[in-house]
Amino acid sequence: MSLIQFYNVTKVYQPHITALDDISVKIDKGEFVFLVGPSGAGKTTFIRLLFREEVPTRGQILIGGRSIARLKRREVPFLRRNIGIVFQDFRLLPEWTVFENVAFALRVIEVSPREIKPRVEKALERVGLSNRARMFPHQLSGGEQQRAAIARAIVNNPRILVADEPTGNLDPATSREIMKLLEEINYQGTTVIMATHAWDIVNSMRKRVIALQQGRLVRDDREGAYGYEA
Template sequence: MIEMQKVTKKYSNGIIAVNDLNINIKHGEFLYVVGPSGAGKSTFIKMMYREEKPTTGNIIVNGIDLSKLKNKQVPYLRRNIGVVFQDFKLLPTLTVFENVAFALEVIEQRPAEIKKLVMEVLSLVGLKHKVRMLPTELSGGEQQRVSIARSIVNKPKLVIADEPTGNLDPETSWEIMSLLEEINLQGTTIIMATHNREIVNTIKHRVVAIENGRIVRDEQRGEYGYEG
């Protein structure tokens, strides 16, 4: 599913965000990425969907060698990758339905199929009754549910979630985690960067800890391992 071999990312300012990193992630896994702020977690996950490119090393995602991928091919890579952001990144002038449908319109899906798929996924996230609302009319938790719906409407093999509970209250965070668990049980690989100690320690999955751009711990059913 995902393989990184001797991956290093050095930015133009000299900062080495990821340093000689090696990892294998299998199809269907649920992986937490933890570590201090500035450790390289965001760079690590952004390289998986080619938001960032490694300085050296190889990254293979869904059988595609990203080092050989031309820029014009990146949108096709991302058709099989859903991304969930901490700040939702919803389009404020579009309704709930339109925000989710947009992910299908850009790949030129047929209108009838778009309606069917959007309603299916909004039913899954519990927002079928709010299709006509704008993001500003929703709570933070509801906005994140829309973000998750948008990320999975194309039935991707991989969902990457960057601090998906970071802006949410504890109760809503657990609801979002329940939703991600359900998606994972359907066979989708989930990679989630998080600072939420309680979630990691309660809902056990593989834990990869990154410090100073290196993997310092990789444990099945691991603990968060940091204070806070």
């Protein structure tokens, strides 16, 4: 069984804006998938549906064989424990240290205090920030801030890591470092779904590419290229 399944998913925003139109796609455990398309293609809606910030107007989304649209409100936090999210703008809390930002992801799901320290230390080690734990976001470079955001996303060992334009604010060299890190996380078994406009990254990595255009699925290539005007 596929880890993620979209069945004829349509999402309509009021008054009559169709963000996704009859999308059917399956993503297996351990895949690395690029989600591409022009601005307004539906990538952000696709991602918001994945972690249940939105529900489909029609169709079904299954994660681990369970319909997430049918979850009760109290069940949604349990779904999100299995999904790490990385944003373009990092979203670190400026008044907290790197350690505290990462630990927060565990505190909100009520992890035992004695487990928090070793788990945060392990996550920071994975992203190469062990020596930055006591620093504040403004003391870090953009790449380091994104690494901290990735540590926060993986500290709970999620099955799925969703990255929304994670290299959008970074220079090319730093972007390559972040992509290497995401690839390492994927090699360790986490399913990675990354929405991006970075055609050079997509073309160089040759991972699976799901392309959206005006809300419709126009391409699904196993070792794909960006495929739009660079």
